[in-house]
Amino acid sequence: MEDRKIAIVTGASRGIGKRIASTLAEEGMILALVARNEEKLVELKNELHDSEIHSVYSCDVSNFNEVEKVVKSVFEKNGKIDYLVNNAGITRDSLLLRMREEDWDNVISINLKGVFNFTKHVIPYMARQRSGKIVNISSIVGLMGNAGQSNYAASKSGIIGFTKSIAKEYGSKGITVNAIAPGFIETDMTAKLPDRVKEEYIKSIPLKRFGKPEDIAKVVKFLLSDDADYITGETINVSGGLYI
Numbered sequence: 001m002e003d004r005k006i007a008i009v010t011g012a013s014r015g016i017g018k019r020i021a022s023t024l025a026e027e028g029m030i031l032a033l034v035a036r037n038e039e040k041l042v043e044l045k046n047e048l049h050d051s052e053i054h055s056v057y058s059c060d061v062s063n064f065n066e067v068e069k070v071v072k073s074v075f076e077k078n079g080k081i082d083y084l085v086n087n088a089g090i091t092r093d094s095l096l097l098r099m100r101e102e103d104w105d106n107v108i109s110i111n112l113k114g115v116f117n118f119t120k121h122v123i124p125y126m127a128r129q130r131s132g133k134i135v136n137i138s139s140i141v142g143l144m145g146n147a148g149q150s151n152y153a154a155s156k157s158g159i160i161g162f163t164k165s166i167a168k169e170y171g172s173k174g175i176t177v178n179a180i181a182p183g184f185i186e187t188d189m190t191a192k193l194p195d196r197v198k199e200e201y202i203k204s205i206p207l208k209r210f211g212k213p214e215d216i217a218k219v220v221k222f223l224l225s226d227d228a229d230y231i232t233g234e235t236i237n238v239s240g241g242l243y244i
């Protein structure tokens with residue numbers, strides 16, 4: 001088998017995950033692209049460098065059994081799994097008094113349990129290989145909190161605690177686990193915010209601009225590279241200084 005790295009990227013159909021996928025494909029990696037919208041994934045695959053070598057998996061990251069099947073089939077196809085990028089996520093914002101139980105459950109299931117599901121199923125393969133790198137996309141909201149996002153903040157703080165714990169459990173197997181905490185990045189997720197809110201945000205960002213998906217993708221590329229071999233359990237803020 002040729003020695004190209006195999007990477008799973010969740011939430012690859014748009015936004016930050018799509019940019020992570022194209023950046024890693026440029027690096028020569030073979031990708032397993034995961035999201036619910038298969039059509040969008042196929043569109044992306046066709047745009048990628050070396051498009052025919054990548055695979056598409058329509059999967060809900062919150063579904064334990066579906067994730068198990070995806071991971072198994074990525075391994076069967078490629079004989080190894082080098083990298084996992086847990087990027088899929090949603091928001092269902094509201095103040096606590098108005099938050100419905102399903103808003104809480106959906107955000108925790110997709111954002112936090114989704115990270116557990118993929119990590120849990122990938123780790124046995126990485127442990128056997130005695131190598132692997134995992135990057136989890138958290139948020140600065142998980143570090144600083146945000147009114148109207150208690151469900152999202154809880155999920156993203158949870159990812160940071162999970163990242164540190166798995167880094168401690170599997171460091172001895174040659175596996176690194178790190179998180180990235182993006183600030184305000186221009187994607188569908190933030191497009192729906194009112195202009196008034198966006199203007200307020202800009203004022204509090206020292207670099208005076210919103211981030212772009214490539215700002216996150218570059219840091220993922222670094223954390224998966226040999227240059228980051230001695231980094232584990234870390235959370236890197238990529239927020240233009242919004243959270244200092």
Ligand SMILES: NC(=O)c1ccc[n+]([C@@H]2O[C@H](COP(=O)([O-])OP(=O)(O)OC[C@H]3O[C@@H](n4cnc5c(N)ncnc54)[C@H](OP(=O)(O)O)[C@@H]3O)[C@@H](O)[C@H]2O)c1
Nearest residue numbers: 011013014015016035036037060061088089139185187189
């Ligand atoms: N944008 C920001 O400012 C910002 C800031 C901090 C952190 N983040 C985090 O960065 C990550 C990407 O965000 P984004 O801004 O790129 O969001 P986005 O444009 O809304 O994209 C979200 C991605 O997650 C996938 N996804 C959602 N639910 C899923 C599920 N149940 N199963 C599988 N895939 C699912 C979506 O694909 P399908 O709909 O096709 O399933 C899509 O590919 C998220 O974890 C987000 O919390 C974003």
